[in-house]
Amino acid sequence: MPVLVMKFGGTSVATLDRIKRAAKRVGVEVARGYDVIVIVSAMSGKTNELVGWVNETSPLFDAREYDAVVSSGENITAGLMALTLQEMDVPARSWQGWQVPLKTTSAHSAARIEDIPPDNLNAKFAEGMRVAVVAGFQGISPEGRITTLGRGGSDTTAVAFAAAFGAERCDIYTDVDGVYTTDPRICEKARKMDKIAFEEMLELASLGAKVLQTRSVELAMRYGVRLRVLSSFEEQSDHAGTLVCAEEDIMESNVVSGVAFSRDEAKMTLISVADRPGIAAAIFGPLSEAGVNVDMIVQNISEEGRTDMTFSCPTNEVMRAEKAMNDAKDRGEINFHDLVADEGVAKVSVVGIGMRSHAGVAAKMFNALHSEGINIKVITTSEIKISVLIDRKYMELAVQALHDAFELEKAS
Amino acid sequence: MPVLVMKFGGTSVATLDRIKRAAKRVGVEVARGYDVIVIVSAMSGKTNELVGWVNETSPLFDAREYDAVVSSGENITAGLMALTLQEMDVPARSWQGWQVPLKTTSAHSAARIEDIPPDNLNAKFAEGMRVAVVAGFQGISPEGRITTLGRGGSDTTAVAFAAAFGAERCDIYTDVDGVYTTDPRICEKARKMDKIAFEEMLELASLGAKVLQTRSVELAMRYGVRLRVLSSFEEQSDHAGTLVCAEEDIMESNVVSGVAFSRDEAKMTLISVADRPGIAAAIFGPLSEAGVNVDMIVQNISEEGRTDMTFSCPTNEVMRAEKAMNDAKDRGEINFHDLVADEGVAKVSVVGIGMRSHAGVAAKMFNALHSEGINIKVITTSEIKISVLIDRKYMELAVQALHDAFELEKAS
Known part of the structure; x- marks a missing residue:
């Protein structure tokens, strides 16, 4: 079956109700025939709480222990999301980074993804699992210790899974409904774009548009992963949000995009x-x-x-x-x-x-x-x-x- | 070096200050020449919060997901405790159940411990690690999924480690200073016992004394692990608390103990x-x-x-x-x-x-x-x-x- 990656950020899974809402969207894609890999962040606020504890305990912390502590927020969301999907009769299970495994470098708290062997997930998909709920932002080092990818690493996790599994698309659900020509809070004429090229998104992201983590856009560009940014708080049509894609997928574009x-x-x-x-x-x-x-x-x-x-x-x-x-x-x-x-x-x-x-x-x-x-x-x-x-x-x-x-x- | 197991329950690690206090006790034992295995519970209240979320999400939950979610509380404490010890210049690192590994049956949320191969921890002790901080209550199933041992499983984890590593003693730090002849809240003449036999402790535990989980006492009795129950809130002498030990270690006992x-x-x-x-x-x-x-x-x-x-x-x-x-x-x-x-x-x-x-x-x-x-x-x-x-x-x-x-x- 074709694979779709769906990523839900912290505000999209902030409460049990929101997790349920996100799960319903996943259910829609499963009904359409996709095997879905869901990447989840920690419930919003959780990671900050954990980071605060680490900093208070040890200002010059051992990054290996930092990673072991702060990665737990995503594990909680992954389990709760899997349970929510099961309640909807969707065959789902949670995966922590080391279980996949998502292999990274040993650069703790800023690790880079090295490899995602697809065998474990594919074996379960073959057995009938329809959704793999993966804890974002985390992996395992060559030494067998838990690593994290740095802030915003869940976007990067999502794109890496999309690349590893040849996903048809990687949908990033967030608290905005797409990428705008500029910030609508400053310019009321700002318009949501239907499509934007990877290169443009990179410039917008690094210049402060803050919709997608720069690293995830770079990775998507390198592997040709079609990224869609859309809101988890609005009803979605098939053409909702903004598609971040290769330049050649954009027929005609404005000279200036944003x-x-x-x-x-x-x-x-x-x-x-x-x-x-x-x-x-x-x-x-x-x-x-x-x-x-x-x-x-x-x-x-x-x-x-x-x-x-x-x-x-x-x-x-x-x-x-x-x-x-x-x-x-x-x-x-x-x-x-x-x-x-x-x-x-x-x-x-x-x-x-x-x-x-x-x-x-x-x-x-x-x-x-x-x-x-x-x-x-x-x-x-x-x-x-x-x-x-x-x-x-x-x-x-x-x-x-x-x-x-x-x-x-x-x-x- | 001789090995000591020290277990700290939820109230003993409820705040960063209490974790620091517990870490100081660990430091004392390290200074005495012990290699220490510390077993920690979740900060008090955390596990209940997680269990509440699981129950609300899915009343008839998949126990595998329940385990993945509720085990995260102990992981957080383990990392924070390792960081606290490092701040005191004690070489320490955290271990999650699957990292040790603590192998269990697949009976999720009520798993039984099958084996604790000591090689990984011993290799690190040989390299100079003095304290292994192990997340209690959790293990890994033959299928590679996270299991939990059921409520109070951290006591059982502690005793199992003491048995696997031939520890000199297993100290259970809790919020009472030992085992009493009866509940001091009901009988003001109640007296703390210095020693109690395994069999007596088993009867007292199952009858409601609630100091130690019954399973942990059974395990200690089977493997001859000397258990000491003592308070993490009082300064301790060497003979503090109550030693739970074999009948033959008690010279002369009252006909009735409690x-x-x-x-x-x-x-x-x-x-x-x-x-x-x-x-x-x-x-x-x-x-x-x-x-x-x-x-x-x-x-x-x-x-x-x-x-x-x-x-x-x-x-x-x-x-x-x-x-x-x-x-x-x-x-x-x-x-x-x-x-x-x-x-x-x-x-x-x-x-x-x-x-x-x-x-x-x-x-x-x-x-x-x-x-x-x-x-x-x-x-x-x-x-x-x-x-x-x-x-x-x-x-x-x-x-x-x-x-x-x-x-x-x-x-x-």
């Missing part, structure tokens, strides 16, 4: 840095070691052997960045007159695979911002996106203006 | 049963099938082919017993004039291995009750105990009178 944004950005400028070969390494090496996630980098033209160097990072990493720069200065590795932090900025980006073949996207973007009187502080571009840093107070205005300018309210 | 009681008893009498060969089977067969736990049985002398048959059972099984008897009568299997249930009775017992060699215990017991004006309704005896059913309102009085009569406040 507008992403990130609120908590800071812009930092090293004023009058002594410019010399290797200066970039001397600056960004210490920042990387200090755990600062540098995003955009701009270097001004050098005058008289000195230049200004600007970069952006998350707001809560500003203090670490300042310390790293001042320490490097004290050690004589770099030399600058001043370090200016602007914590009042936001990043706004337009994303679309159509950019590859269409010129003028950047000009249209800058014009739209200009006509609203919004000043652009930093610009970066990639093949399918253009990002700008602007004053945070203009962020919502910028998102709305760009959404209008690219007519994203209209389907392609 | 007074046990059970409040929720009912006495049922079938009046004027037609007496014939096989009548007992015709009565107690249906009761057993109906799940009624019959305890005491008394049959009066038969007159003119009819007799009265009296038995006792827990109060909450009276309705089931009545239905079973009336159904059997309707089917013509038995014949009686009336069925009288007396739900206002209690059982009081005196227990002691010294009874084997001392006559007059029964007479002393009956005299003590008689002099308080307490009427005895039913009597049963075994080699080391005498039990009576009396009106429940006299239960406390009877316990105190018997405690005085056998001078249990004095150590032997």
Whole structure:
């Protein structure tokens, strides 16, 4: 029988009633003739509670024990979901990561999936099991210990199962009904997309759309797994949600697909840095070691052997960045007159695979911002996106203006 | 290094602070040179919460899924305890049942332990691990699924590990500081015993003393595991608590060791049963099938082919017993004039291995009750105990009178 993977996140299984609701959706797919692999998260709040206990017990915890503790939330949901399905007369059983087995590396609490041998599940499917309820987010290391895949790992688990079992599709049930052209809370004209390309989804996910974990999209792209994002809180038609798929499955697309944004950005400028070969390494090496996630980098033209160097990072990493720069200065590795932090900025980006073949996207973007009187502080571009840093107070205005300018309210 | 098993029940690990307190006791034993196997229960309340969810989801649940869900509480405690020990610089790691492995039968939610191969733990002890923190109450079936041993199974887990590893002793930390001659809440003269024989403990446990699970005492007796019951809430000397051990380890004991009681008893009498060969089977067969736990049985002398048959059972099984008897009568299997249930009775017992060699215990017991004006309704005896059913309102009085009569406040 064809296989379907269905993943339910924490809010979709937060209570016994919601588990029942999710189980009914699974039952519909079983009735359609699918063998279903269900991936479940912990009931929402459970994992945070467990993580809190671990942190309180041991601030510098042994990640192996962390994994043993925090993986238990998913096990509970898996058992309850299997019981709920059985109550509906659907032959189901729960599987913990080590039972499948889902084999991972030994990188505890951030393990990578190595292999999912399908034999155990397939043997049970052959015996009449119609649903395998698998605890998400967890696996087993070569040493036989429980591993976890890191936060959001249940999405990744789902995609990996879809790839291993050649599933027809991987449906990710969550608390939103799909991927939008931008956040509807900021722009009321935001439109749910029916389809989006893997590459676009990756840019949107990493830019803050937060619908799917980046890693799961990367994995889906690599193995060609068709991902569907849809709401577990609404009645679903066959074409509900948003399909994340290969570019070639999208007949005609808008030049720009969506507008992403990130609120908590800071812009930092090293004023009058002594410019010399290797200066970039001397600056960004210490920042990387200090755990600062540098995003955009701009270097001004050098005058008289000195230049200004600007970069952006998350707001809560500003203090670490300042310390790293001042320490490097004290050690004589770099030399600058001043370090200016602007914590009042936001990043706004337009994303679309159509950019590859269409010129003028950047000009249209800058014009739209200009006509609203919004000043652009930093610009970066990639093949399918253009990002700008602007004053945070203009962020919502910028998102709305760009959404209008690219007519994203209209389907392609 | 010699091995010690230490078991901490739910109230002893109910909070992170209590886990820390328990870990400190473990640290003391490690410092003394023991390799320690710690068996932990779920934090108190956790298992009940999980059982509640399972029952609500599926009243006639699949016991395999029940086990997968309810076993998670112990896994959490095991990880937290290992982390706490690591914080104290004690080399420790957690073990779930399947990792040890603790092999059981496939009788889910009431599995029996089949084998505990010591190789995995011993290999880690040889590498320098000093404490193995094992999740109690759980194991793995021949089919590779998680099993549980039934309520109170953590005591049984502890004793089984002590037997498998030839432990010097198995210390059961709980919320009482030992085994008493009777319940101190009922008799203020109750005295903590330093030692008690396995056989006596078995009678006391099954009669309601509730300190140790009966199964764990049976197992300890079979394998000669020295069990010590002690409080995790008090500072401990080396001779704290009560040692449960073989009869020959107790130099001199009182004739009677303790007074046990059970409040929720009912006495049922079938009046004027037609007496014939096989009548007992015709009565107690249906009761057993109906799940009624019959305890005491008394049959009066038969007159003119009819007799009265009296038995006792827990109060909450009276309705089931009545239905079973009336159904059997309707089917013509038995014949009686009336069925009288007396739900206002209690059982009081005196227990002691010294009874084997001392006559007059029964007479002393009956005299003590008689002099308080307490009427005895039913009597049963075994080699080391005498039990009576009396009106429940006299239960406390009877316990105190018997405690005085056998001078249990004095150590032997």
